[in-house]
Amino acid sequence: MSKALRKIIAYSVLIIVSFLCLFWFYALFINATRTNGELTRGFSLIPGRALIKNWNSMLHCALPVMSSMKNSLFISVTASFLCSYFSIMTAYGIHAYCFKGRKLFYTLMIGFMMIPRQVTVLGFVSLVDKMKLMDSFIPLIIPEIASPIVFYYMIKYMESTLPMSLVEAARIDGASELFIFNRIVLPLMRPAFAVQMIFKFVESWNNYFIPAMILHDDRKKTMPIVISLLRSANFADFDNGLIYMVIAFSILPSVIIYLFLSRLIISGITSGGIKG
Numbered sequence: 490m491s492k493a494l495r496k497i498i499a500y501s502v503l504i505i506v507s508f509l510c511l512f513w514f515y516a517l518f519i520n521a522t523r524t525n526g527e528l529t530r531g532f533s534l535i536p537g538r539a540l541i542k543n544w545n546s547m548l549h550c551a552l553p554v555m556s557s558m559k560n561s562l563f564i565s566v567t568a569s570f571l572c573s574y575f576s577i578m579t580a581y582g583i584h585a586y587c588f589k590g591r592k593l594f595y596t597l598m599i600g601f602m603m604i605p606r607q608v609t610v611l612g613f614v615s616l617v618d619k620m621k622l623m624d625s626f627i628p629l630i631i632p633e634i635a636s637p638i639v640f641y642y643m644i645k646y647m648e649s650t651l652p653m654s655l656v657e658a659a660r661i662d663g664a665s666e667l668f669i670f671n672r673i674v675l676p677l678m679r680p681a682f683a684v685q686m687i688f689k690f691v692e693s694w695n696n697y698f699i700p701a702m703i704l705h706d707d708r709k710k711t712m713p714i715v716i717s718l719l720r721s722a723n724f725a726d727f728d729n730g731l732i733y734m735v736i737a738f739s740i741l742p743s744v745i746i747y748l749f750l751s752r753l754i755i756s757g758i759t760s761g762g763i764k765g
Contacts, residue, residue, distance in 0.1 A: 517740075520733040528729040543734035552715050553707050554735060561694055561711040562742055564626055568633040569689035573643075573682050574675075575634050580644035581674050585656055595644075601637040607698075614702050624706045633693065639685050646681040647674075683753035690746050712739045 520528060523537030547554050583595055617628045651674060659669045675682070697713035704710050716739065719732050 514740075517733060517737050521730070521737040523730055523733075525727070525729045525731075528733075539730055543730045546728065546731045547734050547738065550719075550731065550735075552718055553710065554712075554715055554738070556708055557710045557712050557715045558739070558742075560626070560709060561713075561739075564629050564700075564711065565690045565693040565742075568630045568693045569686045571630065571634045572636050572639055572689050573685045576636060576639040576643045576685065577647075577675065577678050577682060578670065579640050580647050581651075581670055584644055584647050584651065585653065598637045598640055602641065610699060610702070613699075617703060622703075624704055624709050626709070628703055629693075629696075629700060633689070636689070639689065642685060643678065643681055647678065650681075651677055679753050683750040687747055687750050691743055694743055 516532065519534065519536050520532075521543060522540040523533070524539040524542070527533070527537055527539070579598075583591060613628070613632070617623060622628050655673060656669055659673055664672075695713060696711075697717065700711045701714050701717075704714065712735075716732070716735055719735060
């Protein structure tokens with residue numbers, strides 16, 4: 490097979506896969522511009538004229554859409570940042586230090602990956618209730634810091650990226666451990682940090698189960714809860730145009746976070762290749 494033919498096949502496959510991935514986003518935004526009556530008549534590739542109407546309906550909806558957006562943003566950004574930062578710190582502690590019980594701790598962290606969250610959720614909600622933290626964002630942020638899956642990814646990336654000779658040289662120069670971590674280790678881990686920030690942000694943003702059990706105040710609800718309430722509305726109040734508009738509005742932060750952090754991934758890989 491010639492090189493030109495292989496290139497044609499590769500680009501054809503990429504175009505088809507990209508189309509299949511992006512078409513559903515296009516369909517979502519098209520549906521967000523149509524009225525409920527137009528949506529009941531079937532799908533159309535042409536945008537409707539109800540964009541402003543659906544947007545105003547969302548802004549004046551009985552449910553707190555805008556406050557739930559702020560709540561979801563605060564929870565997701567905070568949880569994803571803290572999780573990624575402290576997972577790198579934990580991975581660095583295991584990778585760079587030799588201490589008694591190191592292998593046991595590593596094995597336990599890997600073992601925690603096998604425990605489904607649904608198994609512990611009832612006990613977790615009961616504990617939150619006893620601590621009087623219901624209708625608080627704290628139970629949705631602080632526990633997310635300890636993520637065995639993110640830790641495992643970080644330590645594997647660190648094993649292939651972080652040269653201990655660089656750390657030892659900084660120690661000889663008299664740098665503190667916190668300085669070494671924040672000024673040397675963290676910049677080298679920037680691509681991994683960005684990747685896990687994206688994954689953790691999306692996971693926290695789409696989390697419905699636990700917030701629905703903890704957040705009961707309308708002012709504290711998150712976007713998945715509001716979307717679920719909209720979809721369960723009475724038939725007389727059911728508006729597909731409004732629902733599609735809220736869903737389209739709710740995915741914008743994830744797209745923005747991805748576009749912003751993807752630059753860190755690319756720049757980190759490029760700088761790493763240049764240094765190599």
